[in-house]
Amino acid sequence: MNIFSQVIKPFIHSCNRFFSCEGGATGFKVAIAGASGGIGQPLSMLMKINPFVKELSLFDLLHTPGVAADLSHIETPCKVKAFMGSDQRCEALKDANVIIIPAGVPRKPGMTRDDLFNVNATIIKELAEAAAEVAPKALIAIITNPLNSVVPIACEVMKKANKFDPRRIFGVTTLDIVRTNTFVADAMKINPKEVNVPVIGGHAGNTIIPLFSRSKPHVSFSDEQIIAMTKRIQNAGTEVVQAKAGAGSATLSMAYAAARFANALMRGLSGEENVMECSYVATDCGEASYFSTPLVLGKDGVKENFGHGELNDFEKQEVETAIPVLIKNIKAGVDFVNKSK
Numbered sequence: 075m076n077i078f079s080q081v082i083k084p085f086i087h088s089c090n091r092f093f094s095c096e097g098g099a100t101g102f103k104v105a106i107a108g109a110s111g112g113i114g115q116p117l118s119m120l121m122k123i124n125p126f127v128k129e130l131s132l133f134d135l136l137h138t139p140g141v142a143a144d145l146s147h148i149e150t151p152c153k154v155k156a157f158m159g160s161d162q163r164c165e166a167l168k169d170a171n172v173i174i175i176p177a178g179v180p181r182k183p184g185m186t187r188d189d190l191f192n193v194n195a196t197i198i199k200e201l202a203e204a205a206a207e208v209a210p211k212a213l214i215a216i217i218t219n220p221l222n223s224v225v226p227i228a229c230e231v232m233k234k235a236n237k238f239d240p241r242r243i244f245g246v247t248t249l250d251i252v253r254t255n256t257f258v259a260d261a262m263k264i265n266p267k268e269v270n271v272p273v274i275g276g277h278a279g280n281t282i283i284p285l286f287s288r289s290k291p292h293v294s295f296s297d298e299q300i301i302a303m304t305k306r307i308q309n310a311g312t313e314v315v316q317a318k319a320g321a322g323s324a325t326l327s328m329a330y331a332a333a334r335f336a337n338a339l340m341r342g343l344s345g346e347e348n349v350m351e352c353s354y355v356a357t358d359c360g361e362a363s364y365f366s367t368p369l370v371l372g373k374d375g376v377k378e379n380f381g382h383g384e385l386n387d388f389e390k391q392e393v394e395t396a397i398p399v400l401i402k403n404i405k406a407g408v409d410f411v412n413k414s415k
């Protein structure tokens with residue numbers, strides 16, 4: 075049996091949310107930092123079988139030669155290269171079109187995402203410094219937590235290096251959308267592929283704001299159902315952390331979500347029109363200087379930021395609650411870079 079034509083190709087066609095490439099397979103270099111981890115390994119596999127990817131550069135402090143050797147046997151044209159240790163960081167990222175960053179520690183039960191700041195802030199700072207030097211035009215998709223703070227860290231580093239382009243740095247919030255679509259589809263007893271609900275704000279607790287008023291298809295949930303579902307989405311990461319009972323946080327669903335987002339970035343890069351995803355980016359649309367909103371993606375990253383658009387009263391209240399939390403999270407990231415001159 076030919077695994078590629080009989081298994082992977084049909085799988086790719088059935089997953090059009092993260093494998094459609096209408097613009098044609100131009101062939102991009104994708105670098106993954108944190109490639110040996112719980113997210114990094116399945117994400118690397120999904121990139122190896124993505125038709126847009128011609129070169130996959132795997133970077134981590136550990137184990138990348140083994141991960142790369144394993145992936146390199148998959149029968150797709152994409153070439154896989156391994157880079158291990160801090161002294162290979164720059165070589166790994168050099169001239170990448172897309173850099174995806176799941177490097178850093180995950181939560182254990184009882185921890186908040188903010189508890190990861192002390193370790194992960196430095197990791198993001200070092201990776202952003204390397205990207206500024208060797209891949210200043212890359213689209214950078216950051217997964218690492220606390221997302222609300224580390225995206226500002228990457229942007230501040232780029233500003234210092236005079237390489238900042240707000241269109242090119244993204245906090246990946248796609249897992250919140252993926253979860254919302256799944257939970258809505260379950261409640262409506264329909265196929266999740268038919269559901270699309272934007273999720274705005276940030277990526278921690280009550281900064282995660284699903285917009286049921288803009289759900290496609292329209293949902294007619296009661297106020298109680300909306301409140302319960304919003305709380306479940308805001309707590310979904312913790313739900314996985316508790317279920318894994320000390321063995322980390324969401325990895326497989328996150329790898330899926332990151333693959334969907336990276337594919338959207340590459341669809342935009344390849345010239346496809348009307349590619350839309352929500353992501354946490356630098357913005358001047360509101361009170362918080364970083365906010366996740368629906369975006370159109372193009373050849374230079376963000377082509378258009380729609381802001382959060384029209385909200386109902388419940389959603390307005392959720393945004394008001396989120397803003398001071400986001401402002402505090404953003405300040406922590408900005409201060410971290412500016413204090414460690």
Ligand SMILES: NC(=O)C1=CN([C@@H]2O[C@H](COP(=O)(O)OP(=O)(O)OC[C@H]3O[C@@H](n4cnc5c(N)ncnc54)[C@H](O)[C@@H]3O)[C@@H](O)[C@H]2O)C=CC1
Pocket residue numbers: 107108109110111112113114133134135136176177178179180181190194197200216217218219220221246247248249250277322323324325328
């Ligand atoms: N944005 C989101 O929706 C989500 C974010 N996350 C976050 O993603 C991050 C990674 O999670 P997992 O993959 O489960 O963790 P993991 O511990 O399984 O993997 C992290 C990997 O990063 C590597 N790493 C550590 N320091 C590094 C450095 N300086 N350079 C390159 N690689 C380095 C480690 O060696 C390890 O292989 C965590 O911070 C977690 O909180 C997790 C799920 C969802």
Ligand SMILES: O=C([O-])CC(=O)C(=O)O
Pocket residue numbers: 180181187219249310311312314315323324
């Ligand atoms: O909850 C965590 O620590 C990981 C994460 O961000 C998520 O699953 O949404």
